[in-house]
Amino acid sequence: MKNGTNSEDTEGMDIIKRELHNIKNRDAKSDINLKPIGVLHSSLKTLKGIPIQFSMSDTKGRIEIFEEYTSGLKDLDGFSHVYCIYFFDLVRLPVPLQSKPFLDNTKKGVFATRTPFRPNPIGLSVLKLINIEDNLIFIKNVDILDKTPILDIKPYVKEFDTIKVSKSGWLESKVRKKLS
């Protein structure tokens, strides 16, 4: 960026003014390369007995943000919950596109389930934020294996992310049963 990428002196989120890749050269089939921004630490050392969802977990843990990204945590501590986006690094590709999920006996499409065994093994958990110390985010409701690479952290915002749902598909009766 001519006027200083990585400068922290941007004037508002004026996305139009930033230097972008050329909009005419886009290819939605191009490979995408990502670098983890951190690593998760938890008591969940093996897959056996791991909570099947963050909403069913009381486990605490911490996200270690790699030093070079620490300044990106400013003001995150004002939020009670965060989205944690991570990579299921143990998953071996390719995966089946249909399988029987944990909570049911008939096959579902992978995109209608929350299985880790996905074409892009990306995980998404909403975690309760306890506190932040330097580059460590202390969190609760962890359903993520120890040493999992972290891709992104975003604030969970009630006004954006709490949705009035009218249908929960095949999970509708299952989840209620499991939690009660």
Next chain:
Amino acid sequence: MKNGTNSEDTEGMDIIKRELHNIKNRDAKSDINLKPIGVLHSSLKTLKGIPIQFSMSDTKGRIEIFEEYTSGLKDLDGFSHVYCIYFFDLVRLPVPLQSKPFLDNTKKGVFATRTPFRPNPIGLSVLKLINIEDNLIFIKNVDILDKTPILDIKPYVKEFDTIKVSKSGWLESKVRKKLS
């Protein structure tokens, strides 16, 4: 997998029995390579005037899932909302780790905002699912640029994803103001 990766005949989600990468050889700093599973089509052809959040958008669109993944959509139509995880392919790295977001005048850490300009430019939107025809998912509340590569689709499940939030940090007063 010895007993048939890509076979669609798995018995339950028995993740312990699947062949995984060796848990001892993990490196949380390894690069991660992903391949888009589809592409988004919308009337949002440029960044100018694009809705700043899905919760503020009425725009319709469709996600084209690439043919080879179509069978993964089975039963997704039972859900009223889906998480769409995508790649901000126009973002040029590196990005500033702190900047002034659209809704405020003081600098925030990138992980305390929802800006597309993130170390891993991964987007997350909750979209209303209208219907599915073959490999096309018709959706509403689109805040995503036309031709954006799609990484994953997951069902939004009220019991998992609707969280009782106690703090929305710097966004708390801003969002209310903007929407009212």
